Amino acid sequence: MVVKWPAACCQLGIREKLSIIGKIHLTRFMYYYIIIIKYRRLFQIEVSMVPQLETFTTNPKLFKEKAELLKVLAHPVRLCIVRGLMAQDECNVSHIQSCLDMPQSTISQHLAKLRGAGIIEGRRCGLQVYYSVINKDARKIVRVLFS
Numbered sequence: 089m090v091v092k093w094p095a096a097c098c099q100l101g102i103r104e105k106l107s108i109i110g111k112i113h114l115t116r117f118m119y120y121y122i123i124i125i126k127y128r129r130l131f132q133i134e135v136s137m138v139p140q141l142e143t144f145t146t147n148p149k150l151f152k153e154k155a156e157l158l159k160v161l162a163h164p165v166r167l168c169i170v171r172g173l174m175a176q177d178e179c180n181v182s183h184i185q186s187c188l189d190m191p192q193s194t195i196s197q198h199l200a201k202l203r204g205a206g207i208i209e210g211r212r213c214g215l216q217v218y219y220s221v222i223n224k225d226a227r228k229i230v231r232v233l234f235s
Contacts, residue, residue, distance in 0.1 A: 157205060157207070160205040160207060161207070161226060165194070166198050166201060166202055169184060169195075169198055169199065169202065170221055170226060170230050171230050172184065172187060173208060173221045174221050174227060178220040181195055181199065181217065181219075199219060206222070206223055207221060207226045
């Protein structure tokens, strides 16, 4: 008994006949063919969705700003503070201190670094200063890290 190759194989230019004994090889071939086609389509979709970049745009100022933002957020305590401020909208130092169980001086130093980098801002209300996150890039980074 002779089995014909499916039409898909003929599209590849393979026009051979296969005996019953070789049916396993045909099945393997079709499996690999399906995988190749599937990944080729997937790859074509991914390539079309990727924006075409100019070859390594050289804007050192932009890269320096982003690197500084990442440096400031790289400390675990500062990352925790930013995440907490995003969840609460705004908090004062004593609330942050009670949540983190750290000395107020340490919290204040971290807040000063975050404020210096333009990630947070303070709003004075009487004797208290309420901090909130104002940097959109920092919000995106923290959201991605903890999603």
